Amino acid sequence: MMDPAEQAEIRRIVVDCARHTLPRCGIAADRECEDGEFPRDAGACDELIAFLGFSGEEVCGTLTLMGPVALMRHAYPLPVQNEQLGDAEVFDWAGEVVNRLLGRIKHVLASRGVQIRSSTPQVVRGEQMNVWPSRRGKLIAVRFVADPWWIGVWFEVTTPGATALLHGPVTADAPPEGEVILF
Amino acid sequence: MSKKVMVIDDSRTVRQQVGIVLSEAGYEVLEACDGLDGVEKIAATPGLALVICDVNMPRMNGIEMVSVVKQNPSNAALSILMLTTEGQPALIAQAKQAGAKGWLIKPLKPDLLLATVRKIAGAA
Numbered sequence: 001m002m003d004p005a006e007q008a009e010i011r012r013i014v015v016d017c018a019r020h021t022l023p024r025c026g027i028a029a030d031r032e033c034e035d036g037e038f039p040r041d042a043g044a045c046d047e048l049i050a051f052l053g054f055s056g057e058e059v060c061g062t063l064t065l066m067g068p069v070a071l072m073r074h075a076y077p078l079p080v081q082n083e084q085l086g087d088a089e090v091f092d093w094a095g096e097v098v099n100r101l102l103g104r105i106k107h108v109l110a111s112r113g114v115q116i117r118s119s120t121p122q123v124v125r126g127e128q129m130n131v132w133p134s135r136r137g138k139l140i141a142v143r144f145v146a147d148p149w150w151i152g153v154w155f156e157v158t159t160p161g162a163t164a165l166l167h168g169p170v171t172a173d174a175p176p177e178g179e180v181i182l183f
Numbered sequence: 184m185s186k187k188v189m190v191i192d193d194s195r196t197v198r199q200q201v202g203i204v205l206s207e208a209g210y211e212v213l214e215a216c217d218g219l220d221g222v223e224k225i226a227a228t229p230g231l232a233l234v235i236c237d238v239n240m241p242r243m244n245g246i247e248m249v250s251v252v253k254q255n256p257s258n259a260a261l262s263i264l265m266l267t268t269e270g271q272p273a274l275i276a277q278a279k280q281a282g283a284k285g286w287l288i289k290p291l292k293p294d295l296l297l298a299t300v301r302k303i304a305g306a307a
Contacts, residue, residue, distance in 0.1 A: 103269075117239075117269070118239055180285060181275065182299075182303075
């Protein structure tokens, strides 16, 4: 089981990584939503969920992003011909965003000696969707304001080895993001 | 004639982002959507100057693809650069062992990508 200090530390990592990565993917994610902000029962909303799994010796779990389709359309990074942006492109970008966010989290965990590998992302579209925690893991849920929309980040993590996940020394073993290594 | 670079990634957006950078620099860019598609298209495309390849992809991952491609002696001189969010030393070592030329960790920095491509493949 994870202790409260570990949960708080993982939440801090997830929030920091989201604040770092999402703006670089065109999603402002300025601040965390306050209570009652963007209530989920305010009416039907066309939403995307992008998620991928990860696993390693110390941890495994799932990272999920959820937000309005309009936000993902707005964040799409390439020029759009004839003002026509298809669903396939929006789905693809949502998958890449969750992949990059997990990439950032992987990098932070690796600097603490925790190695994980990820699956390929999956994306689904629907209305009034929600994420439920499994019985095995601990779900860390954060919602950000991405004015005028919102985006949710769910990080579910299980520690099968019950190791001191985040208490290891911070190392410099993990190559930094954006670095190139030539062999 | 422009040098040919093949970009292999399951994200069409990433393929296009890389393609725009390289096309604007004068390279001819070809695309494949996963490792298996990459193996087939590399075999069908003589004269490739460089392959840029993701790691986590459906059907066949990037490191498996490098191994398969490098088993063909005619690809011995073909340079393959991995472009991925992964940074595990063990994975990087696997790619090197399989015959990759380098490893670039996302997020994509266009200037660094272009400098690396020029260093490996030469100017367009």
